[in-house]
Amino acid sequence: xxxxxxxxxxxxxxxxxxxxxxxxxxxxxxxxxxxxxxxxxxxxxxxxxxxxxxxxxxxxxxxxxxxxxxxxxxxxxxxxxxxxxxxxxxxxxxxxxxxxxxxxxxxxxxxxxxxxxxxxxxxxxxxxxxxxxxxxxxxxxxxxxxxxxxxxxxxxxxxxxxxxxxxxxxxxxxxxxxxxxxxxxxxxxxxxxxxxxxxxxxxxxxxxxxxxxxxxxxxxxxxxxxxxxxxxxxxxxxxxxxxxxxxxxxxxxxxxxxxxxxxxxxxxxxxxxxxxxxxxxxxxxxxxxxxxxxxxxxxxxxxxxxxxxxxxxxxxxxxxxxxxxxxxxxxxxxxxxxxxxxxxxxxxxxxxxxxxxxxx
Numbered sequence: 001x002x003x004x005x006x007x008x009x010x011x012x013x014x015x016x017x018x019x020x021x022x023x024x025x026x027x028x029x030x031x032x033x034x035x036x037x038x039x040x041x042x043x044x045x046x047x048x049x050x051x052x053x054x055x056x057x058x059x060x061x062x063x064x065x066x067x068x069x070x071x072x073x074x075x076x077x078x079x080x081x082x083x084x085x086x087x088x089x090x091x092x093x094x095x096x097x098x099x100x101x102x103x104x105x106x107x108x109x110x111x112x113x114x115x116x117x118x119x120x121x122x123x124x125x126x127x128x129x130x131x132x133x134x135x136x137x138x139x140x141x142x143x144x145x146x147x148x149x150x151x152x153x154x155x156x157x158x159x160x161x162x163x164x165x166x167x168x169x170x171x172x173x174x175x176x177x178x179x180x181x182x183x184x185x186x187x188x189x190x191x192x193x194x195x196x197x198x199x200x201x202x203x204x205x206x207x208x209x210x211x212x213x214x215x216x217x218x219x220x221x222x223x224x225x226x227x228x229x230x231x232x233x234x235x236x237x238x239x240x241x242x243x244x245x246x247x248x249x250x251x252x253x254x255x256x257x258x259x260x261x262x263x264x265x266x267x268x269x270x271x272x273x274x275x276x277x278x279x280x281x282x283x284x285x286x287x288x289x290x291x292x293x294x295x296x297x298x299x300x301x302x303x304x305x306x307x308x309x310x311x312x313x314x315x316x317x318x319x320x321x322x323x324x325x326x327x328x329x330x331x332x333x334x335x336x337x338x339x340x341x342x343x344x345x346x347x348x349x350x351x352x353x354x355x356x357x358x359x360x
Contacts, residue, residue, distance in 0.1 A: 002107075005091060009104040012082075013289075017074040017112070021063065024070060028062050029055065036139065043138050057130030061246075064124045067116050068284040069315045073308065075105065075292030080307040083299040098358060102293055109289035117282035121250040129247040136242070148238070154263035155233050158182055163195070163238075171235045172196035176206065178229075188213050190229075197235050203228040245274040269329050272336035280340045287347050288318070294354045318343050 002010075040050055082088050091101055152162045164175025176195040180188040192206035209224040241247075248256060257271050291314065296307045321343040329339035 006104040012078045013108040016078040020074050021070050054134040057127040060124050060127035072288035072292045076296045076307050076311040079296035105293040109286040113282040113285040120278035125249045132247050168239045203230045245271045269336050276337050276340040291351045
Protein backbone atom coordinates (compact mmCIF):
# COMPACT_ATOMS: atom_id res chain seq x y z
CA UNK A 1 0.00 0.00 0.00
CA UNK A 2 1.25 3.46 -0.91
CA UNK A 3 1.39 5.84 2.07
CA UNK A 4 1.57 9.65 2.14
CA UNK A 5 5.35 9.48 2.48
CA UNK A 6 5.56 7.21 -0.58
CA UNK A 7 3.47 9.60 -2.65
CA UNK A 8 5.47 12.55 -1.35
CA UNK A 9 8.80 11.01 -2.43
CA UNK A 10 7.38 9.75 -5.73
CA UNK A 11 6.01 13.21 -6.59
CA UNK A 12 9.39 14.70 -5.75
CA UNK A 13 11.11 12.17 -8.02
CA UNK A 14 8.77 12.72 -10.98
CA UNK A 15 8.65 16.50 -10.64
CA UNK A 16 12.40 16.98 -10.25
CA UNK A 17 13.16 14.61 -13.12
CA UNK A 18 10.76 16.28 -15.56
CA UNK A 19 11.96 19.76 -14.58
CA UNK A 20 15.68 18.93 -14.95
CA UNK A 21 15.11 17.00 -18.18
CA UNK A 22 13.24 19.91 -19.76
CA UNK A 23 16.03 22.33 -18.83
CA UNK A 24 18.78 20.14 -20.25
CA UNK A 25 16.64 19.37 -23.30
CA UNK A 26 16.29 23.10 -24.00
CA UNK A 27 20.06 23.53 -23.64
CA UNK A 28 20.69 20.59 -25.99
CA UNK A 29 18.35 21.99 -28.64
CA UNK A 30 19.98 25.43 -28.44
CA UNK A 31 23.49 23.94 -28.77
CA UNK A 32 22.42 21.67 -31.65
CA UNK A 33 20.74 24.56 -33.45
CA UNK A 34 23.87 26.70 -33.06
CA UNK A 35 25.99 23.95 -34.61
CA UNK A 36 23.65 23.37 -37.57
CA UNK A 37 22.32 26.85 -38.30
CA UNK A 38 24.71 27.27 -41.25
CA UNK A 39 23.44 24.05 -42.83
CA UNK A 40 19.83 25.13 -42.29
CA UNK A 41 20.48 28.45 -43.99
CA UNK A 42 22.48 26.89 -46.83
CA UNK A 43 19.52 24.69 -47.81
CA UNK A 44 16.99 27.54 -47.25
CA UNK A 45 14.95 25.46 -44.82
CA UNK A 46 11.83 26.96 -43.28
CA UNK A 47 11.13 26.91 -39.55
CA UNK A 48 8.35 24.38 -40.14
CA UNK A 49 10.73 22.02 -42.00
CA UNK A 50 13.37 22.30 -39.27
CA UNK A 51 10.94 21.62 -36.44
CA UNK A 52 8.77 18.93 -38.05
CA UNK A 53 11.37 17.16 -40.21
CA UNK A 54 14.27 17.29 -37.76
CA UNK A 55 13.52 18.25 -34.15
CA UNK A 56 10.49 15.96 -33.92
CA UNK A 57 13.08 13.20 -34.37
CA UNK A 58 15.97 14.79 -32.48
CA UNK A 59 14.09 15.46 -29.22
CA UNK A 60 13.06 11.81 -28.51
CA UNK A 61 16.60 10.72 -29.46
CA UNK A 62 18.31 13.07 -26.99
CA UNK A 63 15.69 12.34 -24.30
CA UNK A 64 16.33 8.59 -24.50
CA UNK A 65 20.09 9.14 -24.58
CA UNK A 66 20.13 11.28 -21.41
CA UNK A 67 17.26 9.54 -19.60
CA UNK A 68 19.18 7.26 -17.17
CA UNK A 69 21.75 9.89 -16.20
CA UNK A 70 19.24 12.66 -15.59
CA UNK A 71 16.99 10.52 -13.45
CA UNK A 72 20.10 9.59 -11.45
CA UNK A 73 21.07 13.24 -10.90
CA UNK A 74 17.45 14.17 -10.16
CA UNK A 75 17.23 11.49 -7.46
CA UNK A 76 20.45 12.73 -5.88
CA UNK A 77 19.27 16.35 -5.98
CA UNK A 78 15.87 15.99 -4.30
CA UNK A 79 16.98 13.26 -1.86
CA UNK A 80 19.95 15.37 -0.78
CA UNK A 81 17.56 18.28 -0.12
CA UNK A 82 15.41 15.98 2.02
CA UNK A 83 18.47 14.82 3.94
CA UNK A 84 19.69 18.42 4.44
CA UNK A 85 16.29 19.37 5.92
CA UNK A 86 16.46 16.27 8.20
CA UNK A 87 13.31 14.83 6.62
CA UNK A 88 14.94 11.43 6.14
CA UNK A 89 16.13 11.37 9.75
CA UNK A 90 12.56 12.02 10.88
CA UNK A 91 11.22 9.26 8.61
CA UNK A 92 13.71 6.68 9.89
CA UNK A 93 13.26 7.81 13.52
CA UNK A 94 9.52 7.11 13.22
CA UNK A 95 10.28 3.41 12.84
CA UNK A 96 10.42 3.16 9.05
CA UNK A 97 13.25 0.87 7.94
CA UNK A 98 15.71 2.04 5.32
CA UNK A 99 14.54 -0.77 3.06
CA UNK A 100 10.95 0.48 3.42
CA UNK A 101 12.12 4.03 2.80
CA UNK A 102 13.51 2.98 -0.61
CA UNK A 103 10.18 1.53 -1.77
CA UNK A 104 8.97 4.68 -3.64
CA UNK A 105 12.36 4.79 -5.35
CA UNK A 106 11.70 1.27 -6.64
CA UNK A 107 8.26 2.36 -7.87
CA UNK A 108 9.66 5.40 -9.65
CA UNK A 109 12.59 3.46 -11.13
CA UNK A 110 10.36 0.70 -12.48
CA UNK A 111 7.91 3.28 -13.88
CA UNK A 112 10.58 5.28 -15.70
CA UNK A 113 12.50 2.15 -16.70
CA UNK A 114 9.36 0.75 -18.31
CA UNK A 115 8.72 4.01 -20.15
CA UNK A 116 12.28 4.03 -21.49
CA UNK A 117 12.05 0.35 -22.49
CA UNK A 118 8.87 0.93 -24.50
CA UNK A 119 10.28 4.11 -26.04
CA UNK A 120 13.52 2.38 -27.07
CA UNK A 121 11.63 -0.46 -28.70
CA UNK A 122 9.25 1.58 -30.87
CA UNK A 123 9.02 5.35 -30.32
CA UNK A 124 12.71 6.36 -30.43
CA UNK A 125 13.57 4.27 -33.55
CA UNK A 126 10.70 5.92 -35.47
CA UNK A 127 11.93 9.31 -34.31
CA UNK A 128 15.47 8.40 -35.33
CA UNK A 129 14.18 7.54 -38.79
CA UNK A 130 12.97 11.14 -39.10
CA UNK A 131 16.22 12.54 -37.72
CA UNK A 132 18.62 10.41 -39.76
CA UNK A 133 16.58 10.94 -42.92
CA UNK A 134 16.90 14.70 -42.48
CA UNK A 135 20.62 14.48 -41.66
CA UNK A 136 21.36 12.25 -44.65
CA UNK A 137 19.48 14.62 -46.94
CA UNK A 138 20.79 17.97 -45.74
CA UNK A 139 23.68 17.59 -43.29
CA UNK A 140 25.82 14.62 -44.31
CA UNK A 141 27.92 14.23 -47.39
CA UNK A 142 27.18 11.26 -49.67
CA UNK A 143 30.66 9.76 -49.73
CA UNK A 144 29.17 6.39 -48.79
CA UNK A 145 27.43 6.30 -52.21
CA UNK A 146 30.62 6.12 -54.24
CA UNK A 147 31.13 3.20 -56.61
CA UNK A 148 31.92 -0.12 -54.96
CA UNK A 149 34.28 -2.80 -56.26
CA UNK A 150 34.35 -6.58 -55.87
CA UNK A 151 31.44 -6.73 -53.45
CA UNK A 152 30.19 -10.20 -52.54
CA UNK A 153 26.90 -10.70 -50.69
CA UNK A 154 25.26 -13.85 -49.44
CA UNK A 155 21.51 -13.66 -50.08
CA UNK A 156 20.42 -17.01 -48.63
CA UNK A 157 21.91 -20.22 -47.25
CA UNK A 158 23.20 -21.36 -50.65
CA UNK A 159 23.37 -18.33 -52.93
CA UNK A 160 26.12 -15.74 -53.31
CA UNK A 161 26.20 -12.72 -55.62
CA UNK A 162 29.27 -10.71 -56.60
CA UNK A 163 29.39 -7.28 -58.21
CA UNK A 164 32.65 -6.51 -59.95
CA UNK A 165 31.61 -2.85 -59.79
CA UNK A 166 28.44 -1.21 -58.51
CA UNK A 167 27.33 2.42 -58.70
CA UNK A 168 24.59 3.25 -56.16
CA UNK A 169 23.72 6.49 -57.94
CA UNK A 170 22.73 4.70 -61.16
CA UNK A 171 21.78 1.40 -59.47
CA UNK A 172 23.83 -0.54 -61.97
CA UNK A 173 27.04 -2.54 -62.09
CA UNK A 174 29.19 -4.84 -64.15
CA UNK A 175 30.84 -8.28 -63.96
CA UNK A 176 27.94 -9.77 -62.02
CA UNK A 177 28.23 -13.39 -60.79
CA UNK A 178 25.59 -15.49 -59.04
CA UNK A 179 26.72 -18.80 -57.51
CA UNK A 180 24.71 -21.54 -55.82
CA UNK A 181 26.79 -23.75 -53.50
CA UNK A 182 25.38 -26.88 -51.87
CA UNK A 183 27.64 -28.69 -49.39
CA UNK A 184 30.81 -27.17 -50.84
CA UNK A 185 29.76 -28.17 -54.36
CA UNK A 186 28.82 -25.50 -56.86
CA UNK A 187 25.58 -26.50 -58.59
CA UNK A 188 24.82 -23.35 -60.57
CA UNK A 189 26.71 -20.29 -61.81
CA UNK A 190 25.41 -17.28 -63.70
CA UNK A 191 27.50 -14.47 -65.18
CA UNK A 192 26.42 -11.17 -66.70
CA UNK A 193 28.45 -8.39 -68.23
CA UNK A 194 26.10 -5.75 -66.90
CA UNK A 195 23.37 -5.56 -64.26
CA UNK A 196 20.88 -2.75 -63.56
CA UNK A 197 17.81 -2.28 -61.40
CA UNK A 198 14.45 -2.21 -63.19
CA UNK A 199 12.31 -0.01 -60.92
CA UNK A 200 9.12 -0.87 -62.83
CA UNK A 201 9.41 -4.65 -62.64
CA UNK A 202 11.25 -4.54 -59.26
CA UNK A 203 13.79 -6.94 -60.70
CA UNK A 204 17.41 -6.88 -61.83
CA UNK A 205 18.06 -6.68 -65.56
CA UNK A 206 21.04 -8.73 -66.76
CA UNK A 207 22.80 -8.22 -70.11
CA UNK A 208 24.92 -10.81 -71.98
CA UNK A 209 24.16 -13.66 -69.60
CA UNK A 210 25.83 -17.08 -69.45
CA UNK A 211 24.64 -19.90 -67.19
CA UNK A 212 26.21 -23.18 -66.12
CA UNK A 213 24.35 -25.94 -64.30
CA UNK A 214 26.52 -28.64 -62.68
CA UNK A 215 25.35 -32.06 -61.55
CA UNK A 216 28.35 -34.15 -60.59
CA UNK A 217 30.40 -34.61 -63.77
CA UNK A 218 27.55 -33.37 -65.97
CA UNK A 219 27.42 -29.75 -66.98
CA UNK A 220 24.86 -27.79 -69.01
CA UNK A 221 25.79 -24.44 -70.53
CA UNK A 222 23.42 -21.80 -71.94
CA UNK A 223 23.38 -18.09 -72.72
CA UNK A 224 20.91 -15.21 -73.17
CA UNK A 225 21.12 -11.73 -74.55
CA UNK A 226 19.31 -10.33 -71.53
CA UNK A 227 16.95 -11.45 -68.78
CA UNK A 228 15.13 -10.23 -65.68
CA UNK A 229 16.14 -11.79 -62.37
CA UNK A 230 14.25 -11.50 -59.10
CA UNK A 231 16.54 -11.54 -56.05
CA UNK A 232 15.91 -10.96 -52.32
CA UNK A 233 18.22 -7.99 -52.76
CA UNK A 234 17.30 -4.38 -53.59
CA UNK A 235 19.54 -1.37 -54.30
CA UNK A 236 19.22 0.10 -50.81
CA UNK A 237 20.67 -3.15 -49.40
CA UNK A 238 23.89 -2.35 -51.22
CA UNK A 239 24.28 1.08 -49.62
CA UNK A 240 25.55 1.23 -46.06
CA UNK A 241 23.49 3.89 -44.27
CA UNK A 242 24.97 5.67 -41.27
CA UNK A 243 23.40 4.73 -37.92
CA UNK A 244 20.91 2.44 -39.64
CA UNK A 245 20.46 0.38 -36.45
CA UNK A 246 19.12 3.41 -34.56
CA UNK A 247 16.28 3.93 -37.04
CA UNK A 248 14.81 0.41 -36.84
CA UNK A 249 12.21 -0.76 -34.35
CA UNK A 250 13.31 -3.73 -32.29
CA UNK A 251 11.35 -6.34 -34.33
CA UNK A 252 12.76 -4.83 -37.54
CA UNK A 253 16.26 -4.80 -36.07
CA UNK A 254 15.96 -8.45 -35.08
CA UNK A 255 14.81 -9.45 -38.58
CA UNK A 256 17.60 -7.40 -40.15
CA UNK A 257 20.24 -9.13 -38.01
CA UNK A 258 18.86 -12.57 -38.88
CA UNK A 259 18.80 -11.74 -42.60
CA UNK A 260 22.32 -10.31 -42.61
CA UNK A 261 23.60 -13.29 -40.60
CA UNK A 262 22.32 -15.61 -43.33
CA UNK A 263 24.07 -13.42 -45.90
CA UNK A 264 27.31 -13.71 -43.95
CA UNK A 265 27.59 -9.95 -43.40
CA UNK A 266 30.38 -8.60 -41.22
CA UNK A 267 30.17 -5.96 -38.51
CA UNK A 268 26.89 -7.17 -37.01
CA UNK A 269 28.14 -6.57 -33.46
CA UNK A 270 27.14 -2.92 -33.93
CA UNK A 271 23.53 -4.03 -34.46
CA UNK A 272 23.61 -6.55 -31.62
CA UNK A 273 24.92 -3.87 -29.26
CA UNK A 274 22.01 -1.60 -30.20
CA UNK A 275 19.55 -4.50 -29.82
CA UNK A 276 20.70 -5.38 -26.29
CA UNK A 277 21.28 -1.76 -25.24
CA UNK A 278 17.57 -0.97 -25.52
CA UNK A 279 16.80 -3.36 -22.67
CA UNK A 280 19.91 -2.72 -20.58
CA UNK A 281 19.22 1.04 -20.57
CA UNK A 282 15.89 0.40 -18.84
CA UNK A 283 17.62 -1.66 -16.14
CA UNK A 284 20.25 1.07 -15.80
CA UNK A 285 17.44 3.45 -14.77
CA UNK A 286 16.53 1.14 -11.87
CA UNK A 287 20.13 0.62 -10.76
CA UNK A 288 21.14 4.29 -10.94
CA UNK A 289 17.95 5.41 -9.16
CA UNK A 290 18.71 3.12 -6.22
CA UNK A 291 22.36 4.23 -6.10
CA UNK A 292 21.28 7.87 -6.10
CA UNK A 293 18.74 7.32 -3.34
CA UNK A 294 21.21 5.45 -1.13
CA UNK A 295 24.06 7.94 -1.61
CA UNK A 296 21.99 11.09 -1.07
CA UNK A 297 19.98 9.77 1.90
CA UNK A 298 22.90 10.36 4.26
CA UNK A 299 23.25 13.90 5.61
CA UNK A 300 26.81 15.15 5.09
CA UNK A 301 28.61 18.39 5.80
CA UNK A 302 29.03 19.21 2.11
CA UNK A 303 25.26 19.06 1.53
CA UNK A 304 23.76 18.80 -1.95
CA UNK A 305 26.95 20.03 -3.60
CA UNK A 306 28.95 17.03 -2.38
CA UNK A 307 26.18 14.62 -3.34
CA UNK A 308 25.92 16.11 -6.83
CA UNK A 309 29.70 15.94 -7.26
CA UNK A 310 29.65 12.24 -6.34
CA UNK A 311 26.73 11.76 -8.71
CA UNK A 312 28.58 13.39 -11.60
CA UNK A 313 31.62 11.18 -10.98
CA UNK A 314 29.46 8.03 -10.94
CA UNK A 315 27.62 9.18 -14.10
CA UNK A 316 30.91 9.78 -15.90
CA UNK A 317 32.19 6.37 -14.76
CA UNK A 318 29.07 4.66 -16.09
CA UNK A 319 29.45 6.35 -19.49
CA UNK A 320 33.15 5.44 -19.65
CA UNK A 321 32.49 1.77 -18.82
CA UNK A 322 29.69 1.62 -21.40
CA UNK A 323 31.80 3.25 -24.13
CA UNK A 324 34.81 1.02 -23.48
CA UNK A 325 32.66 -2.13 -23.49
CA UNK A 326 30.90 -1.03 -26.70
CA UNK A 327 34.18 -0.31 -28.49
CA UNK A 328 35.60 -3.67 -27.44
CA UNK A 329 32.48 -5.38 -28.78
CA UNK A 330 32.53 -3.59 -32.15
CA UNK A 331 36.30 -3.59 -32.68
CA UNK A 332 37.59 -6.54 -30.64
CA UNK A 333 34.68 -9.01 -30.97
CA UNK A 334 33.61 -8.90 -27.32
CA UNK A 335 30.21 -10.57 -26.86
CA UNK A 336 27.62 -7.77 -27.45
CA UNK A 337 25.31 -9.01 -24.68
CA UNK A 338 28.16 -8.95 -22.18
CA UNK A 339 29.38 -5.58 -23.46
CA UNK A 340 26.14 -3.70 -22.80
CA UNK A 341 25.53 -5.43 -19.46
CA UNK A 342 29.02 -4.96 -17.96
CA UNK A 343 28.19 -1.45 -16.63
CA UNK A 344 24.87 -2.67 -15.18
CA UNK A 345 26.57 -5.63 -13.48
CA UNK A 346 29.34 -3.47 -11.99
CA UNK A 347 26.99 -0.71 -10.83
CA UNK A 348 24.47 -3.27 -9.59
CA UNK A 349 27.20 -4.65 -7.32
CA UNK A 350 28.00 -1.08 -6.28
CA UNK A 351 24.34 -0.50 -5.38
CA UNK A 352 24.33 -3.67 -3.26
CA UNK A 353 27.55 -2.62 -1.51
CA UNK A 354 26.23 0.88 -0.76
CA UNK A 355 22.96 -0.53 0.54
CA UNK A 356 24.76 -2.83 2.96
CA UNK A 357 26.95 0.04 4.16
CA UNK A 358 24.10 2.54 4.49
CA UNK A 359 22.95 3.36 8.03
CA UNK A 360 19.69 1.56 8.74
